[in-house]
Each structure stands twice: as C-alpha cells, then as structure tokens.
Amino acid sequence: MPDTVPVYRPDLYSRAAILDPHPHYARLRELGPVVRLPRHRAYALPRYAECKAVLRDHDTFASGGGVALNPVTNRMSRDTTLASDGADHRRRRTLLAHRMLPRALRTIQEDVRQRAAETVAAAVRAGTVDGVTLAAALPLSIVPDLVGWPRDGRDHLLDWAAATFDALGPLNGRGVRTAPANLAMLRYTRALVRDRALLPGSAGADVLRAADDGRIGPAEATALMIDYLAPSLDTTIGAISAALHLFATHPGQWEALRRDPGLVPNAVHEAVRYESPIRGFARTVRRPVELAGTPVPAGARVLVLYASANRDPREWTEPGTFDIHRDATRQLGFGYGRHGCAGQALARLEAEAVLTALAERVARIEVVGEPEWLPNNVIRRYARLPLRLVPAR
Numbered sequence: 125m126p127d128t129v130p131v132y133r134p135d136l137y138s139r140a141a142i143l144d145p146h147p148h149y150a151r152l153r154e155l156g157p158v159v160r161l162p163r164h165r166a167y168a169l170p171r172y173a174e175c176k177a178v179l180r181d182h183d184t185f186a187s188g189g190g191v192a193l194n195p196v197t198n199r200m201s202r203d204t205t206l207a208s209d210g211a212d213h214r215r216r217r218t219l220l221a222h223r224m225l226p227r228a229l230r231t232i233q234e235d236v237r238q239r240a241a242e243t244v245a246a247a248v249r250a251g252t253v254d255g256v257t258l259a260a261a262l263p264l265s266i267v268p269d270l271v272g273w274p275r276d277g278r279d280h281l282l283d284w285a286a287a288t289f290d291a292l293g294p295l296n297g298r299g300v301r302t303a304p305a306n307l308a309m310l311r312y313t314r315a316l317v318r319d320r321a322l323l324p325g326s327a328g329a330d331v332l333r334a335a336d337d338g339r340i341g342p343a344e345a346t347a348l349m350i351d352y353l354a355p356s357l358d359t360t361i362g363a364i365s366a367a368l369h370l371f372a373t374h375p376g377q378w379e380a381l382r383r384d385p386g387l388v389p390n391a392v393h394e395a396v397r398y399e400s401p402i403r404g405f406a407r408t409v410r411r412p413v414e415l416a417g418t419p420v421p422a423g424a425r426v427l428v429l430y431a432s433a434n435r436d437p438r439e440w441t442e443p444g445t446f447d448i449h450r451d452a453t454r455q456l457g458f459g460y461g462r463h464g465c466a467g468q469a470l471a472r473l474e475a476e477a478v479l480t481a482l483a484e485r486v487a488r489i490e491v492v493g494e495p496e497w498l499p500n501n502v503i504r505r506y507a508r509l510p511l512r513l514v515p516a517r
C-alpha cells in the first residue's frame with residue numbers, strides 16, 4: 125500500500141468506538157479522503173463524495189468478494205444478493221426486490237398504518253415505554269409475515285439479525301462469539317427451504333418456486349431467505365429508535381413535525397442521515413484506481429463508511445444538527461446505486477407510519493432514563509431507550 129496515504133491506528137471496532145463512533149469519523153474525515161486502517165487491512169472512505177463515487181462504480185468496486193471485513197463471512201455469504209455482482213446479483217435482486225417495490229407495498233400500506241396506530245395507542249396508554257420495544261413492534265410484525273417465516277420460529281430473529289451484523293465486521297471477539305447464532309440461523313433456514321415450511325403466498329414461497337423452476341439453486345434459496353430477513357429488523361429498529369430519541373431531545377423539531385406531518389418522509393431520511401443504522405460495508409478494488417488523487421491498488425479492500433459520509437461537512441451544512449427541514453434525501457444510509465437498499469421502501473413505510481401515528485397522539489416525547497447503545501460491529505441502534513409519551517389533549 126502506498127505510504128503517502130494517511131494512517132489511522134485506533135480500532136474503529138473497539139467497544140468504546142462502537143458506542144461513540146462520531147469522533148472517530150470526524151478524525152478520519154480530517155485525515156483525508158482515503159485513510160489506511162492497518163489493523164483491518166482496508167482503506168476507509170470517510171467522506172461523502174468518495175463513498176458515493178465508489179457505490180456508483182460497481183464495476184471497479186466489487187461486492188462479489190463479500191462486503192464484510194473478514195474472509196470467513198465473505199466466504200459464507202457468497203450466495204447472497206449483498207455479496208454478488210453482475211448477472212448473479214441481477215437475478216437474485218430481481219427475485220427479492222419486486223415484493224418490496226413501492227407498487228407491491230401498496231397492498232400492505234393500510235395494514236402497516238393500522239398496526240402502527242394500534243402500537244402507538246397501546247404505548248400512549250402505557251405512558252412510559254422502552255423506545256426500542258416500540259420501534260421493534262412494527263418490523264417484527266410486518267417483515268416475518270412478508271417473508272413467510274413460520275409463526276413458531278420467530279423467537280430468535282432479533283438475536284440472529286444482530287449476529288449477522290456482528291459477523292459483517294472484522295473477526296474480533298464480538299464477531300467470533302456470534303458464530304453459534306449464525307450457524308443456528310443457517311441451519312434453521314436450510315431446514316425451512318428443505319421442508320418448504322414458508323407461509324403460502326409469501327415472498328419466501330416465491331423463492332421456493334424459483335428454486336423449483338431451476339432459476340436459482342438450493343444454496344441461493346437459503347441465502348435469499350437470509351437476505352430478506354437479516355437486514356430488515358435491526359436496521360429499521362435502529363432508524364425508528366434513533367428518530368424517537370432525536371425528537372425527544374429536539375422538542376422544537378417534534379412540534380414542527382406535528383404542525384406539518386408532510387415533513388415525516390424527510391424526517392425519516394434525516395434520522396437515517398444523523399444516526400445511520402449501518403456504519404459501513406466493504407468493496408474489493410478490481411483494478412488500480414485513484415480516489416481523490418490517492419492511488420489504490422487492485423485487490424485492496426475499501427470500507428464505505430455511510431455513517432461518516434452522512435456527517436461530512438463538505439456535503440452537509442452543520443451536519444451535527446438534527447434538522448427535519450433540510451433536504452436529507454441524498455443521505456447514503458440506505459447505500460446507493462446497484463446495491464442500494466432493496467428494502468428501503470418498506471423500512472420507510474414502517475418508520476413513517478410510526479412517526480405519523482405518534483405525531484397525531486403525542487404532544488411530547490421525553491427521555492426518562494439512561495439510553496444504552498447496542499454493542500455491535502456494524503449496526504448502530506439503541507439497546508434500551510426509556511421514554512415517556514405525553515399525550516396530546
């Protein structure tokens with residue numbers, strides 16, 4: 125690796141850096157557009173422009189070698205949509221994404237709104253709630269039904285989702301400790317595909333049909349089920365719980381949202397910008413390139429730090445300010461380009477439904493205890509968020 129590239133030695137994946145990552149991102153952004161992380165044998169991209177350029181150029185920056193920071197997960201995830209390129213990626217993504225396009229989601233829109241209204245009404249009755257439980261209610265009730273996951277097999281879903289994200293970081297203690305959970309999820313999913321145990325009419329049933337028709341192989345069918353489920357829970361819970369905390373700590377913004385609920389879609393983007401649920405994924409460089417004047421050799425791994433790009437002062441005015449009036453739609457928290465989040469319309473529908481229901485019924489959100497972040501290599505979400513919901517008269 126060329127030694128003109130700035131180096132950052134602190135561990136981005138230490139517990140302290142995971143719980144308080146933004147000072148690390150700020151230092152990385154100051155060091156330069158491309159920063160070497162010797163500990164992780166990768167180049168970090170902490171600024172917005174380079175992150176977007178890399179996500180756009182999927183021919184040069186491949187996902188096919190895996191997007192994790194360790195070779196074990198990269199090997200295990202090679203049948204997924206996330207970790208594929210070209211024709212493999214197109215085939216998998218087409219199969220997966222059509223159920224989550226805005227047109228397809230129209231059929232469940234009313235149901236999502238109804239469930240959000242019920243969840244919020246119960247939370248308002250309770251008065252004091254854990255914001256994480258509130259944020260989890262909708263994803264946990266919508267996604268497993270959409271995927272067709274058996275009703276009696278849902279107990280471990282959240283643990284498995286967190287384990288998947290831990291495994292997408294480096295092979296540190298946290299990543300290694302998740303091996304049993306990841307294997308359990310793989311075994312369970314394989315059995316579902318083998319026994320055809322997915323709910324009829326679901327997205328999972330589509331995947332089984334594609335396997336029957338020979339459009340995908342059995343390993344791909346299992347991987348696609350995991351593709352659907354693993355990234356869909358913690359991420360959305362992260363976005364909704366971050367929004368709850370942000371509105372609790374910015375009462376003026378909450379009042380603005382209540383006055384003008386038309387701001388809800390942008391508020392969701394702003395929450396994802398401000399506390400991006402996925403901190404970063406890697407790419408493999410296919411040919412020698414220059415990024416902002418920095419030469420990067422073929423075979424190198426670059427780490428696209430969505431969470432840092434979303435706080436880059438070169439792109440955003442006062443990036444550390446939560447402001448639902450700014451145009452946040454270009455934030456990179458859902459990725460960008462060909463691998464941009466396939467489930468973002470669903471995630472946004474869920475988050476918007478919860479915020480809209482809350483805005484109708486809640487005058488103020490208050491933090492009533494110490495929030496705790498979940499220690500996870502890749503996902504940023506609260507583990508605990510004690511809130512009081514003060515009802516509107």
Ligand code: HEM
Pocket residue numbers: 187191205206207217220224267351352353355356357359360363396400401402405430456457458459460462463464465466467468470471
């Ligand atoms: C707030 C919630 C969410 C966030 C922040 C988020 C974030 C992301 C990001 C950053 C990527 C890009 C990966 C890359 O660049 O390599 C991605 C991809 C993906 N997401 Fe999401 N996601 C969310 C919700 C969901 C949901 C609800 C689902 C499914 C129901 C989902 C399924 C996927 C899939 C399948 C991909 C892989 C797409 C591909 O490689 O073509 N995500 N997501």
